[in-house]
Structures are given as C-alpha cells and as structure tokens.
Amino acid sequence: MLVKVEGIVLKAKDYGESHQILTLFTKEQGKLAAMARGSKKTKSRFSAVTEPFTEAQFVLFTGGSGVATLSQADSLDSHHPIRSDLLLTAYGAYWLDLLDKCTEEREPLPPLHRLLSALLKRLEKGTNPEILTRIFELRILKLAGYTPVLNHCVICRRDRSPVRFSVRQGGFLCEECQERDPEAIPVSAATGKILPVLERIPVERLGEVKVRPETEAQLQQIVRSFMQEYLPFQSKSLNLLEQIRATWIK
Incomplete structure (x- = not known):
C-alpha cells in the first residue's frame, strides 16, 4: 500500500553498500523507519532528502508494521x-x-x-x-x-x-x-x-x-x-x- 506523509528526517543509517534506512518523524504516522534504496549512489533521486533535518513529502510503500520502502520524495525544506x-x-x-x-x-x-x-x-x-x-x-x-x-x-x-x-x-x-x-x-x-x-x-x-x-x-x-x-x-x-x-x- 502506498501512503503519502509529511516528515522530518531524524537520522539515516547505512544499509549495505548503496542503501540507507531513514528514521522519519511524520505528521500523520509519527516516527517510522523507511528504506531508501540506492540513496548512497551519486545519481540517486533520494540523495537530496536523506540528510537529517530535511523536511519532505514522502511516498512510502508499506506492508504493515515493518520497515517501509521509500518510493518518492519531494523536498520541502532542506535546512541547509x-x-x-x-x-x-x-x-x-x-x-x-x-x-x-x-x-x-x-x-x-x-x-x-x-x-x-x-x-x-x-x-x-x-x-x-x-x-x-x-x-x-x-x-x-x-x-x-x-x-x-x-x-x-x-x-x-x-x-x-x-x-x-x-x-x-x-x-x-x-x-x-x-x-x-x-x-x-x-x-x-x-x-x-x-x-x-x-x-x-x-x-x-x-x-x-x-x-x-x-x-x-x-x-x-x-x-x-x-x-x-x-x-x-x-x-x-x-x-x-x-x-x-x-x-x-x-
């Protein structure tokens, strides 16, 4: 199931050579974990939204209470x-x-x-x-x-x-x-x-x-x-x- 949430990145943990697990604090569902596949690659479409403090609209694929998978993300404020x-x-x-x-x-x-x-x-x-x-x-x-x-x-x-x-x-x-x-x-x-x-x-x-x-x-x-x-x-x-x-x- 795809869900759209507005969230703030609390932290990002490396997973394997190219992935990261993000901890997001979302307005709609509170704190949750999301896998950002390939986010460590140079040309990844997720590289701009995995830094702590970043606020974004996230589209997640979730199958229950486990780790969701990041499907899409649009930055709202990077807090650079x-x-x-x-x-x-x-x-x-x-x-x-x-x-x-x-x-x-x-x-x-x-x-x-x-x-x-x-x-x-x-x-x-x-x-x-x-x-x-x-x-x-x-x-x-x-x-x-x-x-x-x-x-x-x-x-x-x-x-x-x-x-x-x-x-x-x-x-x-x-x-x-x-x-x-x-x-x-x-x-x-x-x-x-x-x-x-x-x-x-x-x-x-x-x-x-x-x-x-x-x-x-x-x-x-x-x-x-x-x-x-x-x-x-x-x-x-x-x-x-x-x-x-x-x-x-x-």
Whole structure:
C-alpha cells in the first residue's frame, strides 16, 4: 500500500553498500523507519532528502508494521543553513536525538511535528538557540509525563513569586516553602517569569529574545537538572553540543 506523509528526517543509517534506512518523524504516522534504496549512489533521486533535518513529502510503500520502502520524495525544506554551521548542527542534532528517544513507533503527534518544524526554521534564522532548546526540552518533558510545576509554589500551591526550584519536589518553591528542599536551585525574578512562558508559548509568537547570560545559565541549570532526574536515558548528542558550545563561546 502506498501512503503519502509529511516528515522530518531524524537520522539515516547505512544499509549495505548503496542503501540507507531513514528514521522519519511524520505528521500523520509519527516516527517510522523507511528504506531508501540506492540513496548512497551519486545519481540517486533520494540523495537530496536523506540528510537529517530535511523536511519532505514522502511516498512510502508499506506492508504493515515493518520497515517501509521509500518510493518518492519531494523536498520541502532542506535546512541547509543548519547543516552548514557546526554549532547549529549540534543544537539540531540534540533536538532530534531527544525526540527519537522519547517517542514510540507509529504514534502520531502532529503538534510535536509542527513544533520541531517551527523550531528548525527559527534556528536557521538566528533566534537564540538556547531559548529554543529550553522550549523543546520542556515540551519533551511534558510528552514524557514529567511536567514541572511552574505556575505556583509546588508545596503550598499559592501563586507566589518563586525563589527556588526543587528538582526533588518537581517545581517552584516560594519564600515560605523554600526550606522544604535545602538543595533547591536559586531562582531569579527574571527566570521565574521567563520559564513558565517558555513552557507554553507557541514558537510562531516568539519575538526577539534577549536574555542575560546569568538568566540563560539558570534556565539551563533548572531544566537540565530536572531532565537528568526524570528522563531514563543519557544523550551523547548533548555531550557533543556542550563540547562544541564551550569551544565556540571562548
């Protein structure tokens, strides 16, 4: 049976001398594997649509739950500016890795597909990649069922200004409740305002983002600490991103 899907290439694995198995994240069917026969050949009609980040319309021949076969593909956006920049490639690869690890085969998630597509477009247009990454990490946490409490104090449930973030308790702590977790991370006023916005804002409505370096670092510390505690895997692509980023900003 032939099916037409709109998808983003998460990764491509060599298969034999001339083929590749693509992992696609599609709007209609979620994540699935597709064999691109002959895609490694110089004159292959599929060579332009097998690179990670590529968005395309794919026509697949599928006979069930196994690996589909790529029959036709028309590129929608190659995202070449991302692949031509080492740091942007590292950010994008981390996002794709997170998504791959946190999604099941053939589980349609159209909002997540739209989010990834929008984030890739913003990444190549120069939006702060750290802010885009926090947005994606928070949505992945929500998908995994581990949403931190960011709209009120996680202990007293009152709408008070946060002064700390407790990984153990799972959210913001107000001044009166901060002693419930001596290891909680300090939260500045700016971080307390920005983090809940990043959790819910549509990427299309994200304006020019200017964040102080200390606020940016605190946002990263909070979200990454929470992820390390609750997500059951380690990301090699994150380690690579941090190495490249450390070299880049020197």
